Amino acid sequence: MQLSLEGVSARHPAARSGSAAALRDCSLQLAAGEAVAVIGPSGAGKTTLLHTAALALAPSAGTLRLDGVEPWALSRGALQRQRGRLFLAPQAPPLPPRQRVITAVLAGRLPQWSLARSLRSLFYPVDIAAAHAALARFDLADKLFERVDRLSGGERQRVGLARALLAPASLWLVDEPLSALDPTRAARAIDTLVDEAAARGVTLLASLHHVEMALSRFPRIVGLRAGVIEFDLPAAEVTPDRLARLYAHHEDELSGPAPEAAPLAPPVPVAMQCR
Incomplete structure (x- = not known):
């Protein structure tokens, strides 16, 4: 475009x-x-x-x-x-907290879906494989059925980006x-x-x-x-x-972004006393 x-x-x-x-x-x-x-x-x-x-x-x-x-x-x-x-990904994606991740990602397809199909997908997601593949690109495949309010801020941001891969x-x-x-x-x-x-x-x-x-x-x-x-x-x-x-x-x-952290050294054993 x-x-x-x-x-x-x-x-x-x-x-x-x-x-x-x-x-x-x-x-x-x-x-x-x-x-x-x-x-x-x-x-x-x-x-x-x-x-x-x-x-x-x-x-x-x-x-x-x-x-x-x-x-x-x-x-x-x-x-x-x-x-x-068009697809707009705001810095803080407006994801309903009780919504499942799969539903949030599939929302990227709403512009090409009928109202009936959109409502049906809330209860029976229509393309689980596509949502899983999109989340995998952002290292979130294991969060497919999690609730949004159980994600970190960075995970929510990546869910918002994964929507783009499904948007028409x-x-x-x-x-x-x-x-x-x-x-x-x-x-x-x-x-x-x-x-x-x-x-x-x-x-x-x-x-x-x-x-x-x-x-x-x-x-x-x-x-x-x-x-x-x-x-x-x-x-x-x-x-x-x-x-x-x-x-x-x-x-x-x-x-620029901070440099990647170096691998952590093995922890040093410390003797502790509890009272």
């Missing part, structure tokens, strides 16, 4: 009416099947950009097009069908997918997303705090600061100088 933003401005999803735009005069074009990472300090407008591209937010100015079509000019039904072609979407919009993951699982999760998107011809736009991960996994990097695109470059051209300017006064955020 092609994505085009021309002079788009938009407010943060949680912003009050009349507040300043979090995204200002943004112009960005993604070709079908392209993988692009968005980086920038906290408050740069990354979440607003993704929610706008996902048709969760209407631009307050400018024009957004998907495959050349302006979705906000369509009827309500046609707009809903366009949303069904041609544009994936992924917001900070690695924030709750350890370095090893973060690397595997981003590799899975990038590889699967490429294999399926899906366009991928992901916001990342992990700058080194973005530079090593994505061929194109967009630098966003204070709602404005500061640069849009091949990863090889994103120099330390550019990053320093992008993260000025936010230097503590300019870091």
